[in-house]
Amino acid sequence: MGSLYQPRSLLSLDKFAEKPLILLRRAMAEEKHHHHLFHRHKEEEEENSGxxxxxxxxxxxxxxxxxxxxxxxxxxxxxxxxKHKAKKDPENAHGHRIKEEVAAVAxxxxxxxxxxxxxxxxxxxKHGQN
Structure with missing residues (x-):
């Protein structure tokens, strides 16, 4: 009767949480080369590496x-x-001047x-023309 008081979804979550990890490990073990998402090597670049x-x-x-x-x-x-806002809004002019200076530096x-x-x-x- 103890199982009646436990939510069914919590009991079944443990089974499903383990399965994707097992499948992921199998897929990674079967893979020969692991490529990162943004660091893929193209076949052209491998041939013309020099x-x-x-x-x-x-x-x-x-x-x-x-x-x-x-x-x-x-x-x-x-x-x-x-700069324009600093002139128009004297109450907050100091903050506008700071933002103006930061933008000017950027x-x-x-x-x-x-x-x-x-x-x-x-x-x-120049190097390409030689």
Missing amino acids: EVDYEKKEKHHKHMEQLGELGAIATGAYALHE AVGSAGFAFHKHHEKKDAK
Whole structure:
């Protein structure tokens, strides 16, 4: 009669909790190569492991440069927005000035990143032509 007072769902959960773990262990044991989700190796990269694809590097640096430029523009606009809010809301002006300064520093950092990627892109382009 003791089993009548225990919820049925709790009794059956133990059985089902063990089964997925057992199946997972079996699947991992049968697998020859365990690849991480974001670190998969393509067959092309394994064959051309000694060669560097400078065109691909140039494209990557160009993309990152554009993201840096976009970040500089966005954070610069936010800094101007906070400067305007500081003038319009004198009661909370100190907080707005702090946010403005943080955004300005982020804009300078993002512009520096874009500048760095621009030079890396130029280097990749130069090495690709040789």
